[in-house]
Amino acid sequence: MDVRVRGPGPEAPILGARDLFETERTLKRPVTVEIREDPDERTRVSHDEESHLFVISQQAATSAMARELALHEFAHMHHYERDHPSHTQSMEEVIFLALAGRSVERRKLTHCYQIANHMKDIYADDVWLEVAPADKLVPFLESSLAAAVADRPRDPPAWDRLTPAADPDITAVNAAFALGLVERHDLVDDDHRIYDLAHAAAQDAPEIDVASFTRRFRTLARDPGDSEYRKALVDVTRAYATGGERAAD
Structure with missing residues (x-):
């Protein structure tokens, strides 16, 4: 899985989620993770035919749930790629x-x-x-x-x-x-x-x-x-x- 993290926050929980996710599943399209300071939006994901964009707030990225939130969003991307109903x-x-x-x-x-x-x-x-x-x-x-x-x-x-x-x-x-x-x-x-x-x-x-x-x-x-x-x-x-x-x- 190609996951790139940018923005004011830790990479470790996101990349740790990627490594766990890869033990059972994978994503075909690259993922860009943007950590943003806006605390009002915890996570948001958008897609196009070539890639996924995963936006996560700095507050969420530094929280105890950061890895689980990333895993959850990777799972959404997985279903999107496979046209899950x-x-x-x-x-x-x-x-x-x-x-x-x-x-x-x-x-x-x-x-x-x-x-x-x-x-x-x-x-x-x-x-x-x-x-x-x-x-x-x-x-x-x-x-x-x-x-x-x-x-x-x-x-x-x-x-x-x-x-x-x-x-x-x-x-x-x-x-x-x-x-x-x-x-x-x-x-x-x-x-x-x-x-x-x-x-x-x-x-x-x-x-x-x-x-x-x-x-x-x-x-x-x-x-x-x-x-x-x-x-x-x-x-x-x-x-x-x-x-x-x-x-x-």
């Missing part, structure tokens, strides 16, 4: 298929894009968790969810992964994502604190069936075809945007 499916098409003829709040449409990103993240995590332990991932998910639950607004206004001060509905789905991920990879015991946090998030969003969304994330097909993935994304989009999750199950 989660990375090629048009969300605009999904919105049309799931919600044509329906009236949906703008905030819920925005949340649907975040849910699609969660599904992409599930598949990226499937890749990098094959090559590195999840000992830092679980505390990261736990602390992010705790912040989201604690900082929820009193009156919900009309990604990072788990967004503080989020609308309670999407916070509940974020909790389901965290549970689905840790259960998919058997990362926690049944009495782990993350379940208490998810329960608190569910209490704040009684219209969201956290258990059902957890199941959707946990049981995503390991190697889906295009139509199978499209159906899964259409179903979860419709369930969230129309409030039909409990009725559907």
Whole structure:
């Protein structure tokens, strides 16, 4: 893998992630990693036909999660190069298929894009968790969810992964994502604190069936075809945007 790092930050976590990733996978296209001082954007990846650009904040690059963040983004690049359905499916098409003829709040449409990103993240995590332990991932998910639950607004206004001060509905789905991920990879015991946090998030969003969304994330097909993935994304989009999750199950 051709990975080049530039900017005001350490190369070691990025290159260490590259070396780990190469034990199981590889990337055909070169990767340019830009470490930037802007603390508001933790990571961002863009692609073209020749290369990948991975932007990471200086704060993230010097954090304890730097290697894991790089592994996660390398996994996204891997799926992009191989035209994985989660990375090629048009969300605009999904919105049309799931919600044509329906009236949906703008905030819920925005949340649907975040849910699609969660599904992409599930598949990226499937890749990098094959090559590195999840000992830092679980505390990261736990602390992010705790912040989201604690900082929820009193009156919900009309990604990072788990967004503080989020609308309670999407916070509940974020909790389901965290549970689905840790259960998919058997990362926690049944009495782990993350379940208490998810329960608190569910209490704040009684219209969201956290258990059902957890199941959707946990049981995503390991190697889906295009139509199978499209159906899964259409179903979860419709369930969230129309409030039909409990009725559907």
